[in-house]
Amino acid sequence: MDLQALLDDLATESAPFAAQGKVADYIPALAAVDPERFGIALATMDGRVLGSGDWRVPFSVQSVSKAFALALVLARDGEALWRRVGREPSGNPFNSLVQLEYEKGIPRNPFINAGALILIDRLLSLAGDSLGTLRTFLREESGNHGVDVDVEVAASEAAHGHRNAALAHFMASCGNLENPVETVLDHYVRQCALTMSCGDLAKAGLFLANHGLRADGSRLLTRSEAKRINSIMLTCGTYDAAGDFAYRVGLPGKSGVGGGILAVLPERGVLCVWSPALDAHGNSVAGVEALDRFTTRTGWSVF
Ligand code: GLU
Numbered sequence: 001m002d003l004q005a006l007l008d009d010l011a012t013e014s015a016p017f018a019a020q021g022k023v024a025d026y027i028p029a030l031a032a033v034d035p036e037r038f039g040i041a042l043a044t045m046d047g048r049v050l051g052s053g054d055w056r057v058p059f060s061v062q063s064v065s066k067a068f069a070l071a072l073v074l075a076r077d078g079e080a081l082w083r084r085v086g087r088e089p090s091g092n093p094f095n096s097l098v099q100l101e102y103e104k105g106i107p108r109n110p111f112i113n114a115g116a117l118i119l120i121d122r123l124l125s126l127a128g129d130s131l132g133t134l135r136t137f138l139r140e141e142s143g144n145h146g147v148d149v150d151v152e153v154a155a156s157e158a159a160h161g162h163r164n165a166a167l168a169h170f171m172a173s174c175g176n177l178e179n180p181v182e183t184v185l186d187h188y189v190r191q192c193a194l195t196m197s198c199g200d201l202a203k204a205g206l207f208l209a210n211h212g213l214r215a216d217g218s219r220l221l222t223r224s225e226a227k228r229i230n231s232i233m234l235t236c237g238t239y240d241a242a243g244d245f246a247y248r249v250g251l252p253g254k255s256g257v258g259g260g261i262l263a264v265l266p267e268r269g270v271l272c273v274w275s276p277a278l279d280a281h282g283n284s285v286a287g288v289e290a291l292d293r294f295t296t297r298t299g300w301s302v303f
Contacts, residue, residue, distance in 0.1 A: 001298065003042060003044075003050055004050050004052075006294070006297060006298070007040050007041075007042060007050055007051065007052040008052045010040055010052070010290045010293050010294060011038055011039075011040055011052040011053040011290070013289075013290075013293065014038070014040075014275070014286045014287075014289040014290035014293060015036070015038035015053065015275065015286055016286070017275075017285050017286040017289045018035055018036060018038065018275050018276070018277040018284075018285060018286040019277070020277070020279070020285045021035075021275075021277030021278050021279055021284070021285035021286070022035075022277055022278060023035050023259070023276045023277055023278065024257040024258070024259075024276075024278055024282070026160065027153065027156050027157045027160060027257070028156050028160065029150075029152050029153040029155075029156035029157075030060060030062075030153065030156075030257065030258060030276075033059070033060075033258075033259070033276045034276070035275075035276050035277045037053075037054045037057065037059070037259075037274065037275065037276055038053045038054060038273075038274070038275045038286055039051065039052070039053045039054035039055035039056070039057060039059075039197070039198040039272075039273065039274045039275075040052050040053060040055055040198060040271070040272070040273045040274075040290055041055040041197070041198035041199040041201075041202045041271070041272050041273075042202060042269055042270070042271050043199070043202035043203045043205070043206055043269050043270050043272075044268065044269035045206070045209065045210060045267065045268060045269055049199050049202065049203060051198060051199050054198075054274065055197060055198040055199050055272075055274075056197050056198075056199055057197055057274075058195035058196055058197050058200070059195060059196070059197070059258050059259065059260060059274050059276070060150060060153050060192070060193060060194075060195055060256070060258035060260075061192070061194050061195065061196050061201065061256055061258060061260055062192045062193075062256030062257045062258040062260070063094070063111065063116070063192065063254065063255065063256035063257065064201060064254050064255065064256040064258075064260045064261070064262050065134065065191045065192060065194055065256070066110065066111050066115075066116045066119065066254065067111075067205070067208070067229065067233060067237065067254040067262060068134055068137065068138060068204065068205075069110075069116065069119040069120065069123060069130075069134055069191065070110045070111075070119055070229055070232070071207070071208070071220060071221060071225075071229055072123060072127075072133060072134060072137060073110075073119050073122050073123055073126070074221060074225050074228070074229065075220050075221055075225070076123075076126045076127070077122060077126060078225075081110075081118075081119075081122060084106065084118050084122070084176055085106065085107045085108075085109065085110050085115045085118045085119075086103075086106060086107065086108045086109055086115075087109050087110070087232055087235075087236070088108050088109060088235075088236075089108070089109065089235050089236050089240070089242055089243075090107075090108035090109060090112050090236070090240060091240055092108075092112075092240060093239070093240060093281075093282075094111075094112045094113055094239050094240075094282060095112075095113045095163045095164065095167070096112070097163065097166055097167060097170070100114050100167060100170055100171070101170065104174055105170060105171045105173070105174025105175070105176045106174075106176065107171075108236075109232060109235075109236040110232065110236075111232065111233075111236045111237055111254065112236075113163070113164055113167055114167040114168075114171060116188065117164065117167060117168050117171065117177075117184055117185075117188055118171070118176065118177075120184050120187045120188050120191065121177050121178050121179050121184050122178070123187075124178070124179045124183065124184065124187065125178045125179065130187040130191070131149070131187045131190045131191050134191060134194075135147060135148065135149075135194065137204075138194065138196065138200070138204050140214075140215070140216075141203060141204040141205075141206070141207065141214060141215050142196065142199075142200035142201070142203045142204040143203060143215070144196070144197075144200045147194060147195070147196055147200060148194070148195070149190045149193050149194055149195075150193045150194075150195045151193070153192075153193040153195075154189045154190045154192075154193035157189040157192060157193065158185070158186070158189045161185060161189060164185060164188060164189075165181065165185055168181045168184055168185055169181055192256075197274075198260070198272040198273065198274050199272075201260065201262055201270075201272040202262070202269070202270045202271060202272040203215070203270075205262050205264065205270040205272070206269065206270055207220050207221065207226070208226060208229060208230060208233075208252070208264045208270065209264050209265055209266055209267060209268060209269055209270050210226075210267070211223040211226050211227075211267075212225060212226035229252075230252040230264055230266065231252070233252035233253055233254050233264065234246055234251070234252040234253070234302070237252060237253050237254040237255065238253055238254070238255045238261070238281070238283050238288075239255065239281045239282045239283060240281055241279070241281035241283055245283065245288060248288060248291075248292040249263060249288065249291040249292050249295055249301070250295050250301030250302060250303045251263040251264060251265060251271075251291065251295060251301055251302060252264045252302070253291070255282065255283045255284065255287070257278060257282050258274075258276065259274050259275050259276035259277065259278060259284040259287065260272060260273070260274045260284070260287070261273050261274075261283065261284055261287040261288065261291065263291050265300050265301075266302060268300055271291065271294060273286075273287040273290050273291060274287065275287045275290075
């Protein structure tokens, strides 16, 4: 199969779907991104990275970072995490407050905002510097030592982060935060504001396709832990549209409101697509379209 030609075709066919979506504007700095950007990259297990369109252009990774944060916490803490966060789809928007109160400060899963705040809180306790630990990991796995925080995006989110602050304070009131709310929120906005290209992200995610083995051959996760993260990506990784994403794409995926989606092709590689215009759930419209077309044409899905 000519994968380069396929990625080029997908870029041409899928990019126009962005017209059906809208760039996130609740974080003002994200609203400035050109909605016509489109990139797609495929990192394969044999070390190749192919791409088309804007696949080398860095963008705001936002919640795509949560898949990596989960891996770093599980690697250090194992099953202990599940006392503080669940692993069921939420069926609610990613920044919803209402469910958290009913469920006594235990977030439904690690990929909604409340759950991601728990990941950061735990990584702060385990590693001292949550953002620094994650950034080092992403630099090492992607091979791009320039991966860093966009301070303008971080400041913009911090200035408009009342909902995340509410989630964090509520969890603290339930005894489900170990570190000060302000510290957790600071690491959270900087983590979301990391910028990476599709090529960087696809490479950085390869351990998820490789049963937990890192780029240097060392083991980050057991085979079983890698399976569990992929499973949570499949059931919870694309907001409250994870069912539709599984139906259309048939791969574990994690999306972010910057318009990126990371999708894992077990034992084959990792795809990353970026198109900033989002549907009502927060997933990139053209991104989901491209992934749907990719798995439909190649037959490479987990099903
Ligand atoms: N920083 C964003 C927020 O907290 C991340 C949302 C996302 O990408 O899902 O709202």
